[in-house]
Amino acid sequence: MEIKTATFLISQVDYRKCPTPVYPEYAFIGRSNVGKSSLINMLTGNSKLAKISSTPGKTQTINHFMINDNWYLVDLPGYGYARVSKKDRTRFMGMNYNYLEFRENLQCVFVLIDSRHEAQKNDLDFLAWLGKKGVPFVIVFTKTDKLGSGEANKNLTKYKKKLLTQWEQLPQIILSSAETGRGKDEILNLIEEVNAG
Ligand code: GTP
Numbered sequence: 732m733e734i735k736t737a738t739f740l741i742s743q744v745d746y747r748k749c750p751t752p753v754y755p756e757y758a759f760i761g762r763s764n765v766g767k768s769s770l771i772n773m774l775t776g777n778s779k780l781a782k783i784s785s786t787p788g789k790t791q792t793i794n795h796f797m798i799n800d801n802w803y804l805v806d807l808p809g810y811g812y813a814r815v816s817k818k819d820r821t822r823f824m825g826m827n828y829n830y831l832e833f834r835e836n837l838q839c840v841f842v843l844i845d846s847r848h849e850a851q852k853n854d855l856d857f858l859a860w861l862g863k864k865g866v867p868f869v870i871v872f873t874k875t876d877k878l879g880s881g882e883a884n885k886n887l888t889k890y891k892k893k894l895l896t897q898w899e900q901l902p903q904i905i906l907s908s909a910e911t912g913r914g915k916d917e918i919l920n921l922i923e924e925v926n927a928g
Pocket residue numbers: 761762763764765766767768769770782783784785786787788789790791808809810873874875876877907908909910911
């Protein structure tokens with residue numbers, strides 16, 4: 732699938748104020764600075780669509796984008812950023828959890844994990860929560876351009892091993908880079924397939 736049109740719709744803090752759930756929806760989440768907004772811009776071919784920053788904690792609201800006039804893409808606030816106050820962190824996560832649990836047209840969540848890092852507890856806990864709530868998800872390993880291909884694959888193998896200590900089956904894992912466009916076709920094809928039902 733090709734993204735022909737991508738338009739920003741609304742930015743807000745309450746899932747009940749999201750656009751009418753008449754189209755299938757896909758959300759991007761992960762730790763602060765993992766590259767959610769960059770990935771959205773890479774997928775849509777619009778470097779200015781979602782706001783990017785080298786300072787973690789940039790995205791603080793639920794942001795809806797209308798894609799090709801027939802599906803929604805959502806940029807969510809990151810988690811795990813120590814410099815955001817504890818109160819704000821709890822507020823962001825409450826907002827995310829409500830959205831993820833109750834948004835009826837949500838088809839799949841893309842959980843972004845930095846390909847350079849060891850498995851982190853807050854990511855694993857978050858995946859466990861999605862599992863418990865029965866929210867379908869796919870993992871996206873980001874920033875692979877920062878690693879040699881051997882290293883990216885080595886980290887992936889390690890991550891899978893860690894996941895298998897908690898999960899009976901591995902989720903789908905896509906390797907990506909907002910710099911090189913890696914993973915774009917895989918992510919968009921997956922969305923196309925789900926949209927087609
Ligand atoms: P928050 O909104 O703060 O939670 O962050 P985010 O997950 O939306 O991350 P964002 O897209 O703003 O990117 C954070 C930083 O990582 C920026 O400096 C990006 O330029 C950089 N970055 C994101 N993706 C990639 C990538 O694939 N490769 C490289 N080399 N840098 C990336």
